[in-house]
Amino acid sequence: MNDIKKPGVSRRGLLKAGAITGLVASTPSFFIKDAWAADFRNNPKNTGELKLGFNVPQSGPYADEGADELRAYKLAVQHLNGEGDGGMLNTFKPSMLTGKGVLGKKVTFATGDTQTKSDAARASAKRMIEKDGVLMVTGGSSSGVAVAVQSLCQEQGIIFMAGLTHSNDTTGKDKRRYGFRHFFNAYMSGAALAPVLNKEYGSDRRAYHLTADYTWGWTQEESIKNSTEALGWETVQTVKTPVGAGDFSQYITPVLNSGADVLILNHYGKDMINSLTQAVQFGLRDKQVNGKNFEIVVPLFSRLMAQGAGDAIKGILGTTNWNWSLQDDGSQAFVKSFGAEYGAPPSMAAQTCYAQTLLYANACEMAGTFYPPEVIKQLEGFNFDGMGNGPTFYRAEDHQCFKDVLVVRGNENPSSQFDLLKVVDVTPRAQVEYDWNIFGGSLGPYIVE
Amino acid sequence: MDAIFIQILNGLDKGAAYALIALGLTLVFGTLGIVNFAHGALFMLGAFCAVTFQKLVTISDRVRDEGVTAFVAYKETPYLEIWFGDTGATIIDYSVPLSILFAIPIMLLIGFVMERGLIKHFYKRSHAEQILVTFGLAIVIQELIKAYFGANPIPQPAPEILAGSANVGSWFGLGNNLVYPWWRLIYLTFSGVTIFSVFAFLKFTTYGMVVRAGMRDRETVGLLGIDIERRFTIVFAIAAMVAGVAGVMYTPILPPDYHMGMDFLVLSFVVVVVGGMGSLGGAVCAGFLLGIVQSFASMNEVKEIFPGIDQIILYLVAVIVLLVLPRGLMGRTGVMDD
Numbered sequence: 001m002n003d004i005k006k007p008g009v010s011r012r013g014l015l016k017a018g019a020i021t022g023l024v025a026s027t028p029s030f031f032i033k034d035a036w037a038a039d040f041r042n043n044p045k046n047t048g049e050l051k052l053g054f055n056v057p058q059s060g061p062y063a064d065e066g067a068d069e070l071r072a073y074k075l076a077v078q079h080l081n082g083e084g085d086g087g088m089l090n091t092f093k094p095s096m097l098t099g100k101g102v103l104g105k106k107v108t109f110a111t112g113d114t115q116t117k118s119d120a121a122r123a124s125a126k127r128m129i130e131k132d133g134v135l136m137v138t139g140g141s142s143s144g145v146a147v148a149v150q151s152l153c154q155e156q157g158i159i160f161m162a163g164l165t166h167s168n169d170t171t172g173k174d175k176r177r178y179g180f181r182h183f184f185n186a187y188m189s190g191a192a193l194a195p196v197l198n199k200e201y202g203s204d205r206r207a208y209h210l211t212a213d214y215t216w217g218w219t220q221e222e223s224i225k226n227s228t229e230a231l232g233w234e235t236v237q238t239v240k241t242p243v244g245a246g247d248f249s250q251y252i253t254p255v256l257n258s259g260a261d262v263l264i265l266n267h268y269g270k271d272m273i274n275s276l277t278q279a280v281q282f283g284l285r286d287k288q289v290n291g292k293n294f295e296i297v298v299p300l301f302s303r304l305m306a307q308g309a310g311d312a313i314k315g316i317l318g319t320t321n322w323n324w325s326l327q328d329d330g331s332q333a334f335v336k337s338f339g340a341e342y343g344a345p346p347s348m349a350a351q352t353c354y355a356q357t358l359l360y361a362n363a364c365e366m367a368g369t370f371y372p373p374e375v376i377k378q379l380e381g382f383n384f385d386g387m388g389n390g391p392t393f394y395r396a397e398d399h400q401c402f403k404d405v406l407v408v409r410g411n412e413n414p415s416s417q418f419d420l421l422k423v424v425d426v427t428p429r430a431q432v433e434y435d436w437n438i439f440g441g442s443l444g445p446y447i448v449e
Numbered sequence: 450m451d452a453i454f455i456q457i458l459n460g461l462d463k464g465a466a467y468a469l470i471a472l473g474l475t476l477v478f479g480t481l482g483i484v485n486f487a488h489g490a491l492f493m494l495g496a497f498c499a500v501t502f503q504k505l506v507t508i509s510d511r512v513r514d515e516g517v518t519a520f521v522a523y524k525e526t527p528y529l530e531i532w533f534g535d536t537g538a539t540i541i542d543y544s545v546p547l548s549i550l551f552a553i554p555i556m557l558l559i560g561f562v563m564e565r566g567l568i569k570h571f572y573k574r575s576h577a578e579q580i581l582v583t584f585g586l587a588i589v590i591q592e593l594i595k596a597y598f599g600a601n602p603i604p605q606p607a608p609e610i611l612a613g614s615a616n617v618g619s620w621f622g623l624g625n626n627l628v629y630p631w632w633r634l635i636y637l638t639f640s641g642v643t644i645f646s647v648f649a650f651l652k653f654t655t656y657g658m659v660v661r662a663g664m665r666d667r668e669t670v671g672l673l674g675i676d677i678e679r680r681f682t683i684v685f686a687i688a689a690m691v692a693g694v695a696g697v698m699y700t701p702i703l704p705p706d707y708h709m710g711m712d713f714l715v716l717s718f719v720v721v722v723v724g725g726m727g728s729l730g731g732a733v734c735a736g737f738l739l740g741i742v743q744s745f746a747s748m749n750e751v752k753e754i755f756p757g758i759d760q761i762i763l764y765l766v767a768v769i770v771l772l773v774l775p776r777g778l779m780g781r782t783g784v785m786d787d
Contacts, residue, residue, distance in 0.1 A: 061708065063600035213760075239749060242760045246703055246712050247463055249633070250747035250759075253455045257626050273602045273704055281607075281630040281702070283614035308704055310604025332519075339520030416514040416522030 040371050041157050042133045050105040050370070052077070052357065053134030055125050055149060056163065058113040061244075061270050062141040065304055065349050069139055069163055070111065071342050072350035076357035079337070080107045087337035091330040091386035092358055096365035103364055114140055118148035125149045129156050135370055136161060138356050141269075141349060143167030143216035150179035157448040159372050161356035164321075164349040166268075166300055168219035171400035172439025177446055178372065180379055180399045182359065182392075183352045186220035187434055189299045189319040190227030192405035192427035196317060201262065201295055203232035208260035210251055210275060212267050213240040220266045224299050228264075236260040241271070248275040252282050261289040263296045272298060273308040280312040302348050306410055306420040313410035313420070320408050321348040322388050323421055331388040345418050355387045359394070373446035390429065397436040399443070402429050451618065451627050456744040458617070462633045464740025465640035469695040470713055471720040471732035472644060473688040479664045479727040480684045483568055484576050486584040488692055489714030490591060494559060495552050495693025496705035497594055500603050502548035506541050543608045545701055552697045553690055560689025564682050587710065595707040602704035607632040632701045639698050643691060644733055650687075651729070660684055664727075719763055723770050725780025735778055739763055 044050050054073045057066035078084045082099035089097050101107055110132035112124030121140065128134045137153055138161040140146050146165035153160035154176040162170060162181040166189070171181050197205075207228055211221040217240070225235050236258050241251050252275070255263055263284055267275050279285075279296055287294035298318040306313045324335045324345035334354060338346040346354070363378040364370055380396035389403035407425040414420055470492055477485045509525035529537030540547065567586065571579050606612060611631040618627025651657035663670045663677040670677045696705070703709060720739055724731030745751060746762035758765075770778065 059595075061600060061706070063595065237749065239752075244712065246709075247466075249459045249462065250456065250744040253459060254452065254749055256455075256628065257451055270602055270706065273604075277604070277704060278630075278702065281612070281614070281632065283628050283630070286613065304601060308602040308604060308706075310606060310704070312604070336519045343520050345520055345522075414524075416517065416524055418517075418520075418522050419514070 042129065042135050044105055044135065044370060048105055049108050050102050050364075051132060051134045052107060052109045052360075053112060053125065053128035053132065053137040054109050054139050054353075055112040055114055055121060055128065055137055056139040056353075057116045057141050057145075058111070060114075060116040062116045065141045065164065065269075065302075065347060066114070066139075068304070068347045068350045069141070069353045072338065072346055072354040073109065073139070073357060075337060075341055076354045077107050077109055080358070080361050084341070085337055086333075088330050088334050088354065088358060088387055091333050092362070092384065093386050094384065095358075095362050095386075097358065097362050102361045103368070103370065107361070110134055112139075114142075114145050114149075116142050116145060118144050121145040122148050122152050125152055126156075129153075129158050134158070136360050138360070139163040139353060140165060143170055143219075144214055146170050146179075146181075147174045147215060150174065150176045154178045154444055154448065157372055159360065159375060161360050163353050163356070165216075166220065167216040168223060168439050169215050169441075171398045172219070173441040174215075175398050175441045175443055177376060177399075177443040178448075180356070180359075180394065180401075182356050182394075182401045184319075184321050184403070184405055184432070185400065186216070186223040186299070187439075188402075188405050188432040189220065190223035191432040191434070192319050192407050192425070193224070193297070193299055193317065194227040194231055195427070195431075196407045196425050197228065197233075197297065198231045200317065201292075205231075205233045205262050205292070206236045206260045206290065207233050207262045207264050208236045208255050208258050209238040209264045209266055210248070210255075211238060211240050212243050212271055214243055216268065217266045220299055221264075224264055224266065224297075233262070241267070241275070243271060245271065246274060248278050249282070251275075252279050252284070255279075255284065256282065256287075259289070261292050261294050263294070265296065265298045267298070268300055269305060270308070272301060272305055276309050276316070277312045301408075301410075301421075303345075303418065303420050304347050304349075309410075314412050316410045317424070318408055318410075320406050320421060322351040323348065323406055323408065323423060324418070325421075325423065326388055326406075328386075328388060328390070330386040334388070351388060358387070359384070376446060393429070395436060397443075398439075398441070400436070402433055404429050405432050451623055452748065452750075454621070454623060455627060455629070456748060457741060458629055458633075458637075460741030460744035461737060462637050462740070463744060464737035465637050466695070466699060466713070466736075467717055467720045467740055468733045468736025469640050469643060470692060470717040471724065471736050472647060472729060473692045473695075474717055474721050475724070475727060475729050475732040476647070476688045476691075477685055478721070479729065480660060480681050481564075481568065481572065483571065484579045484583070485568070486580050486714065487563070487587040487590065488583075488688070489710030489712075489717065490587040491556065491559070491689045491692040491710070492696040492699075492713055493591065493594065493705065493707065493710030495556055495696025496605075496700050496709060497598065497696075498552035498555055498693060499545055499548040499605055499697045499700045500598065500705055502551045503541075503544045503605060506544050506547075545605055545607060545697065549694055549697050552693050556690040556693030557686045559693070560686030561682060563689065564685040568685065569678075569682075587714070591707045591710065598707065600707060602706040604704045605700035607701035611635065630702075636698050636702065640695070643694070647687075647691065648729065656680070716763065719767050723767050723777055725774075725777030727781060728777065728779040731777055731779030738778075739766060742766055 056069040079087045079089050110128045112128050114121035125137050136159045140163040143165040146162045150160045160179045168186050211217040301318040363375045366378040367374040382394045385391045392403040405427045408421040409424050411422045474488045507527045509527045511523040514522040614628035614630050617629045618624045720735045724735030747759040
């Protein structure tokens with residue numbers, strides 16, 4: 001019998017050694033914070049800073065809205081780093097934010113200019129991701145831009161916290177695992193507006209739609225059409241208008257003899273200001289059709305846009321995501337901080353951008369890491385309050401936030417230069433919720449190569 | 450019938466705006482040989498003369514809204530109203546037409562400074578260089594306006610008495626549903642008068658005759674001892690004034706913003722090219738032609754047959770015209786042929 005031990009490693013020994021090595025190697029993943037350190041793009045690792053990318057329109061037609069978004073972001077950074085009065089950090093709950101940065105790192109930022117053009121927005125987001133090393137991208141004032149940047153962020157494995165984007169597509173057919181929207185959408189505008197339209201204008205109406213010819217306009221037209229038809233309204237005609245048409249007279253004049261008694265303007269920004277101003281000049285609001293006063297409805301408008309429309313906006317019904325006049329603690333804390341810093345109330349775009357920054361920061365704290373898949377899991381299904389519009393829910397299936405929606409009217413007698421919108425109804429969250437399946441789309445994977 | 454009539458009105462109205470800008474562009478090109486891409490910016494500057502005038506006449510006493518503590522919110526009452534009551538209110542109401550008087554000297558001065566300070570150095574440069582420098586100037590001007598006035602459009606209401614619509618249907622026995630805004634009808638009339646005035650100035654005055662001669666043959670006119678350059682400077686200033694006043698009058702139709710000049714510039718160049726480079730009559734005809742074609746292309750009945758035709762029709766017409774008439778509708782031989 002030969003019992004001389006052979007030199008070298010036995011197969012059993014090799015297996016044991018392999019198993020032990022594997023266990024040791026994977027141990028940090030379970031017990032050590034930031035265990036994914038080397039595994040994701042722009043990991044801040046041992047640097048003392050966390051950099052965020054604020055991608056807003058700094059030039060182009062939405063530059064004023066972009067400037068307001070940037071003000072809000074800077075305020076959010078201040079508050080996260082413990083400067084200023086803390087703003088919504090004092091009212092946001094449940095929150096792990098302490099005003100000492102995020103996961104112990106000081107928050108810094110880089111900025112980009114979307115120009116409200118999809119290609120420019122993607123280029124600036126890419127620059128911030130690849131050159132500035134930002135860990136999260138946020139901002140924007142257009143759905144076209146949001147969809148484009150969101151898709152880029154998914155490819156890059158960087159979380160995108162959308163700014164102002166109202167198209168159903170952003171969290172519908174174009175939704176992405178790495179994209180989140182706090183802002184409301186066209187479906188919710190329709191659901192909130194319909195009961196008020198019914199109450200004010202009745203159920204026997206004939207509507208004519210003028211619609212901006214791009215993703216947001218299409219989805220808003222569809223949503224408002226569905227909501228008003230459910231009331232019993234008839235849709236006489238839907239007409240697509242080129243973005244930036246300037247003079248809408250050739251689209252407005254056919255309304256005069258169409259038999260419609262309501263004009264619905266699915267326009268935003270400069271298009272809304274121009275089409276509304278011109279529709280009023282054509283005497284539509286002075287008309288009587290079918291024995292009723294002719295009415296104009298602008299389903300989405302903001303205070304900044306109301307300013308541009310002047311007297312034409314007075315008495316016009318629409319919806320808005322948020323307004324500085326809200327009296328809840330969160331809104332008031334934010335308005336106070338913003339007003340003290342900049343001497344003016346924040347716009348709805350500013351509020352959503354501020355909230356998005358805090359929500360991302362809090363999700364990192366909750367996850368205990370900046371590793372995007374873990375941060376995403378914290379945001380999915382997150383219930384919170386204290387950021388305006390009541391208790392809010394970030395739905396996991398499509399990354400859409402659900403909260404109360406404001407129905408507003410252009411103020412007939414403003415008490416100040418900022419008092420342009422009057423809240424006529426706060427539509428409860430439950431009334432604007434919908435099955436996430438109706439808009440299709442797929443979120444995609446948590447882990448991207 | 451009503452729909453056709455109203456689209457003709459729309460087209461004339463739209464065409465009037467195109468023709469006015471194109472007229473100034475052609476005037477400058479025909480006299481100075483400059484392709485002025487800053488011409489749209491002059492239209493926009495005129496509109497902002499109206500904005501500035503309105504700001505001046507509405508300088509207000511501010512009463513703070515004590516209900517708001519987070520920031521300073523106030524209600525404004527213009528001093529003109531406080532001091533002069535109804536008369537002050539009327540001046541404010543008529544701020545747009547009154548601002549023409551404010552815009553004329555300012556636009557003449559801007560035109561003069563622009564020509565003497567920049568444009569004259571590019572007379573002998575290539576058209577490509579002229580386009581680059583004037584386009585750069587346009588961007589500088591619009592960014593300056595944005596920095597001061599912001600990016601949002603600023604409402605400029607027409608006088609209250611002209612804010613509604615005229616029942617044009619009843620004028621032509623076409624029914625009561627055919628209405629058209631008073632201010633647009635005024636703009637159409639104003640354009641007609643301005644275009645006629647410019648033509649009359651060039652056709653019936655000695656000054657205009659010299660300018661026309663200079664447009665044909667600058668050197669010969671110079672040999673006669675006429676300081677043609679000085680006259681061309683004045684022509685540039687007049688073109689700037691025409692663009693500026695057109696901008697003022699357009700503000701109640703389109704609330705002005707820093708980019709409005711650029712929006713019109715591209716369309717106006719299409720108009721100039723279709724009309725024929727350097728042809729004043731061509732620019733005016735093409736302006737109205739394209740305005741009317743664009744309006745008809747936007748009719749629902751047309752779009753049902755050709756979806757999206759309203760967005761490309763101007764360029765389609767331009768392609769067809771240039772294929773058939775390479776120098777445009779009334780272009781002269783030798784202009785931009787090099």
